[in-house]
Amino acid sequence: MSSTKTRVTSVSTRDKHFHLLEGETLLEGLERTGHEVEYQCRSGYCGMCRMTLIQGNVTYESLPLAFVGPSEVLPCCCTLETPVTVDCGLRSDLDSQYELFREDLLDDPRHDQA
Numbered sequence: 447m448s449s450t451k452t453r454v455t456s457v458s459t460r461d462k463h464f465h466l467l468e469g470e471t472l473l474e475g476l477e478r479t480g481h482e483v484e485y486q487c488r489s490g491y492c493g494m495c496r497m498t499l500i501q502g503n504v505t506y507e508s509l510p511l512a513f514v515g516p517s518e519v520l521p522c523c524c525t526l527e528t529p530v531t532v533d534c535g536l537r538s539d540l541d542s543q544y545e546l547f548r549e550d551l552l553d554d555p556r557h558d559q560a
């Protein structure tokens with residue numbers, strides 16, 4: 447008997463709501479949707495991607511070497527346990543027309559799993 451766990455993909459930021467794509471990390475999802483993110487190692491070592499977790503819960507496949515406070519998240523290596531809200535905003539250099547187009551793609555109901 448196998449148990450199939452539905453992957454939680456729902457992400458909210460200061461500026462928008464979107465869903466992670468199949469196999470995408472939270473960091474990759476934030477980048478894809480035009481958010482301002484910092485990173486270096488992309489694997490839990492440096493702590494550069496650390497951001498505030500406003501709401502929700504995440505877990506880590508293996509304990510990251512970088513320090514993570516109780517209200518923080520490392521988006522490069524976490525797995526969403528619940529829909530999350532993170533303290534992250536859009537890049538200021540993106541064109542507004544481009545953002546409107548991207549918004550249409552992000553509201554694809556096929557990704558509405560959580």
Ligand code: FES
Binds near residue numbers: 484520
């Ligand atoms: S980019 Fe280094 S811990 Fe996330």
